[in-house]
Amino acid sequence: MKRFLSLFFAFLFCLTTAQAKDLRFVQVSDARFSNDSNNIFQKTIEDINKQKDVEFVVFTGDNIAKPSPEILESFLEEAKKLNCPFYIALGDKDVNKLKSMSKADYFKIVRKNVRKYKQEKPNYVFEKNGLIFVIADGSKEVIPSTNGYYKDDVLNWLDTELAKYPNNNVIILQHFPIIPPTDKETYYTYKPENYMAVLAKHKNVKAIISGHFGVNSEKNILGITHITTSGSPYYRVIDVLDYETENPTIWAQLKEIQ
Secondary structure, three states: OHHHHHHHHHHHHHHHHHHOOOEEEEEEOOOOEOOOOHHHHHHHHHHHHHOOOOOOEEEEOOOEOOOOHHHHHHHHHHHOOOOOOEEEEOOOOOOEOOOOEOHHHHHHHHHHHOOOOOOOOOOEEEEEOOEEEEEOOOOOOOOOOOOEEOOHHHHHHHHHHHHOOOOOOEEEEOOOOOOOOOOOOOOOEEOHHHHHHHHHOOOOEEEEEEOOOOOOEEEEEOOEEEEEOOOOOEEEEEEEEOOOOOOOEEEEEEEEOO
């Protein structure tokens, strides 16, 4: 009888485990790629390729050291060595419409150099096995600065997109945090209360993952996990466990390139 019960509970455990749905992705923020920094970026790509079961990589802004088509093309050549797809968000160092490269130019170069890259605009949504990911753009292409600004048109778009997925869990990926991970007075996001008002209307956002501040931080505010990741030599492996449940677990592992 004891043997039967042991086998029965083992069967139930295996059945439950098989039904649980988990997803792993990697965040790289503030790579600030240049000809002088390509060695550490190459090592980052190589290290990510050693990680198991990575669904995709997201570069959450300040991907290049300055807005230069040549530097962006070199960055993409390295990024294409990843063993999985990648997605891009913009930071304050990526674009400058008046001097060198607009947001439209940026994504045109990405699509030209990465055959399977479909996104044409800095705000977009993609789905992985029922889990929804939203890229939200707070960068400024005219007179860029270190301060993020999620304009009204971006927030209206975000509100509309979140309303499309009331029964799906959503993770937002962006450069500028809404909840500051530190008290750096030189870095802030303009009118974060407007962004928070959009979030308050929806119950499906489970995490907001950002960069920008150069610090590593995790906070849970009103049921949303806010993760901020610094640049090189760090990146994060993020596991979303039981992501079809109402309260999935977000497990973010910080990795350091030696």
